[in-house]
Amino acid sequence: MTALQKFRTAHMLQRAPSEWRLLSLRGQIVEISGAEDSASLTVALGLVREAQLFDEPVAWVTREDQSFYPPDAAEGGVDLDAVAVVRVPGARALARAADHLARSGAFGLLVLDVADAIRVPAPVLSRLRGLAHKHGTAIVFLTLKRPAAPSLGSLVSLRAQTRKRRTGEDAFTCELRIVKDKRRAPGWGHAEVCRGPSGMH
Amino acid sequence: MARLACIDLPAFPLQLLLRREPAWADRPVVVIDEDRPQGRILWSNERARGFAILPGMRYAAGLALASELCAGVVPPREILDGVDAAAQVLRRFTPEVEPAFDDPGVFWANAAGLRPLHASLKLWGWRVRAALHDAGFLSRVVIGFSRFGTYALARSGRSVVVRSPEREEAGIRHVELDRLDLDPKARDALRALGVETVADLLKLPAGGLRARLGEEAYRLHCLARGEHAKPLAPQRVEEPLRREVMLDYSETDLGRLLFLIKRMLQELLAALVERRQALAGLTVELDGTHRETLRPADPTVDLRQVLDLVLLRLDTVELGEGVTEVSVDVEGVEATREQLELFSADRQRDRAAARRAFARLRAEFGDGAVCRAELSEGHLPEATFRWTPLFDLRDPEPRRVLKRVLVRRLLARPLALPHRPRQEDDGWQLRGRDDPAVEEVCGPYVVSGGWWRTERHREYHFLRNAKHDWLWVFFDRRRGRWFLHGRVE
Numbered sequence: 001m002t003a004l005q006k007f008r009t010a011h012m013l014q015r016a017p018s019e020w021r022l023l024s025l026r027g028q029i030v031e032i033s034g035a036e037d038s039a040s041l042t043v044a045l046g047l048v049r050e051a052q053l054f055d056e057p058v059a060w061v062t063r064e065d066q067s068f069y070p071p072d073a074a075e076g077g078v079d080l081d082a083v084a085v086v087r088v089p090g091a092r093a094l095a096r097a098a099d100h101l102a103r104s105g106a107f108g109l110l111v112l113d114v115a116d117a118i119r120v121p122a123p124v125l126s127r128l129r130g131l132a133h134k135h136g137t138a139i140v141f142l143t144l145k146r147p148a149a150p151s152l153g154s155l156v157s158l159r160a161q162t163r164k165r166r167t168g169e170d171a172f173t174c175e176l177r178i179v180k181d182k183r184r185a186p187g188w189g190h191a192e193v194c195r196g197p198s199g200m201h
Numbered sequence: 202m203a204r205l206a207c208i209d210l211p212a213f214p215l216q217l218l219l220r221r222e223p224a225w226a227d228r229p230v231v232v233i234d235e236d237r238p239q240g241r242i243l244w245s246n247e248r249a250r251g252f253a254i255l256p257g258m259r260y261a262a263g264l265a266l267a268s269e270l271c272a273g274v275v276p277p278r279e280i281l282d283g284v285d286a287a288a289q290v291l292r293r294f295t296p297e298v299e300p301a302f303d304d305p306g307v308f309w310a311n312a313a314g315l316r317p318l319h320a321s322l323k324l325w326g327w328r329v330r331a332a333l334h335d336a337g338f339l340s341r342v343v344i345g346f347s348r349f350g351t352y353a354l355a356r357s358g359r360s361v362v363v364r365s366p367e368r369e370e371a372g373i374r375h376v377e378l379d380r381l382d383l384d385p386k387a388r389d390a391l392r393a394l395g396v397e398t399v400a401d402l403l404k405l406p407a408g409g410l411r412a413r414l415g416e417e418a419y420r421l422h423c424l425a426r427g428e429h430a431k432p433l434a435p436q437r438v439e440e441p442l443r444r445e446v447m448l449d450y451s452e453t454d455l456g457r458l459l460f461l462i463k464r465m466l467q468e469l470l471a472a473l474v475e476r477r478q479a480l481a482g483l484t485v486e487l488d489g490t491h492r493e494t495l496r497p498a499d500p501t502v503d504l505r506q507v508l509d510l511v512l513l514r515l516d517t518v519e520l521g522e523g524v525t526e527v528s529v530d531v532e533g534v535e536a537t538r539e540q541l542e543l544f545s546a547d548r549q550r551d552r553a554a555a556r557r558a559f560a561r562l563r564a565e566f567g568d569g570a571v572c573r574a575e576l577s578e579g580h581l582p583e584a585t586f587r588w589t590p591l592f593d594l595r596d597p598e599p600r601r602v603l604k605r606v607l608v609r610r611l612l613a614r615p616l617a618l619p620h621r622p623r624q625e626d627d628g629w630q631l632r633g634r635d636d637p638a639v640e641e642v643c644g645p646y647v648v649s650g651g652w653w654r655t656e657r658h659r660e661y662h663f664l665r666n667a668k669h670d671w672l673w674v675f676f677d678r679r680r681g682r683w684f685l686h687g688r689v690e
């Protein structure tokens with residue numbers, strides 16, 4: 001046996017696998033759901049800000065009768081001028097709008113604010129999943145539902161359930177727990193401390 | 202006449218281990234392949250050999266012979282770094298240095314044309330050894346004419362300057378095969394035949410050697426005869442890739458700092474790709490004092506991945522009074538073809554495709570369907586922004602904030618709530634008898650406006666119910682009822 005060893009490339013540092021990062025959501029259909037104590041909008045806008053940091057274009061699709069409150073998003077660091085907001089008449093139109101945007105491949109993050117739980121037809125989800133994978137886009141559905149409720153469909157590869165709790169005078173802990181993860185085992189999570197909007201102390 | 206030098210750092214992994222653990226210098230030390238009792242000893246120093254602890258033994262067996270035996274694993278990365286360190290020292294004495302990557306610790310160097318600088322080749326060799334010694338390495342330097350000749354003489358334990366090719370050839374004939382790191386099977390087979398030196402080996406016919414003793418013995422025979430001699434192939438040293446920026450102001454905002462680093466990384470990645478390399482590591486230095494070194498999981502040309510690592514690391518750094526100098530150094534390794542293709546394809550999203558998608562959306566859902574939120578001065582929540590048509594994307598400039606704020610969902614039209622008393626048996630049930638009772642109230646804060654048309658006077662509250670649903674409501678004085686304007690999500 002020779003006393004010498006051949007060279008290999010350097011050992012690599014490994015990142016913790018359970019981090020909630022946009023990079024790990026690319027190419028997937030993700031569902032962020034929440035019940036009455038939901039923190040889904042806050043969590044989703046955190047992803048928007050992260051996408052902007054990496055120069056990834058973002059589109060947000062919402063119904064005409066409701067939306068995220070833009071001053072709160074701006075206060076959270078989001079550059080509103082660079083977020084394309086698509087306002088459509090109803091839940092069914094959301095899926096059509098998502099299809100146009102996903103097909104372009106021009107966006108790194110697509111947020112579909114479904115709000116009230118709806119059923120997305122499997123062919124639509126299948127098409128969106130294929131487009132997400134093809135273009136490296138993270139397609140994120142925001143839904144209102146409890147943890148025990150089923151996800152939008154079997155093609156949703158990651159589902160996070162969010163909630164918020166007051167943990168201080170002006171401190172609210174937003175937690176998300178992964179209840180479905182096709183790439184890794186569910187059960188991991190992420191938490192972030194936020195403050196309330198002005199007046200919510 | 203071309204002069205070639207062989208610099209041998211014997212038992213290189215052992216030297217690296219002792220460099221790492223200087224306190225072990227006076228002890229028996231071995232290098233093992235695995236850090237466990239059954240790990241095999243690869244190298245042993247003189248003190249260990251004094252206890253009959255030899256390469257090939259198990260670590261546990263060595264411990265039984267010497268309880269104070271010290272052992273360590275030397276990983277490939279450390280060997281690579283050690284070779285780089287030694288090569289850097291050698292380059293101070295000659296520009297052309299070739300490390301033997303299949304025999305770490307062995308270097309060849311061009312020793313031609315150095316006499317004007319060093320008075321003699323002997324002095325040059327002495328200075329090389331002294332510099333390596335200062336760097337923590339023991340070495341032998343042989344200056345001769347051929348690869349094999351200088352190598353064999355260095356391995357025999359001498360530091361010499363050979364005066365002529367003939368003397369070199371004469372000198373190597375007495376070198377023992379044991380010193381040349383031959384395959385043990387081939388070495389043992391040759392010893393059984395009474396072949397112990399290079400001279401003995403050269404007496405054997407070359408063809409028969411390959412058939413009986415294998416390729417390695419045959420290769421050694423050819424090298425000893427001077428065949429298959431390759432010219433010196435100096436390691437190409439590329440200028441380190443570095444970008445520096447000096448700011449006219451003190452930067453305290455991490456977001457802006459990251460944008461600056463991102464621009465520097467874009468240039469550096471492009472430079473790496475031109476060299477057909479991928480990023481294996483980078484160092485970010487702030488104000489020349491604070492250094493952060495990062496390595497991606499795999500060599501990459503993906504800017505987003507690299508920036509993600511930088512963000513994670515710098516997020517824990519206190520910028521204090523700010524930063525005025527930023528520098529980024531990157532280290533590259535050979536990239537695969539796929540990585541290089543990914544770099545060119547993945548750099549940018551297609552904005553034209555985005556514009557086309559917007560046009561299709563406007564065609565299907567109306568001209569106002571695609572917009573952006575533009576903040577405006579106003580008192581009422583719905584007056585603090587407006588939806589402005591959007592036709593094209595622009596580069597985002599997000600801000601860094603110390604603590605993010607919870608985001609409200611805004612209803613385009615406030616929802617009138619049923620008239621219900623605040624004090625009921627089951628508490629204040631805002632939306633009806635099935636609604637959980639309100640447990641916490643924040644407010645009121647009064648918002649008024651529009652006095653020049655129809656005065657609006659709203660008393661906004663945040664209400665938390667038993668299910669931790671935070672509702673954003675207001676009491677409209679003029680209309681005398683409660684409205685739901687949104688929720689905090």
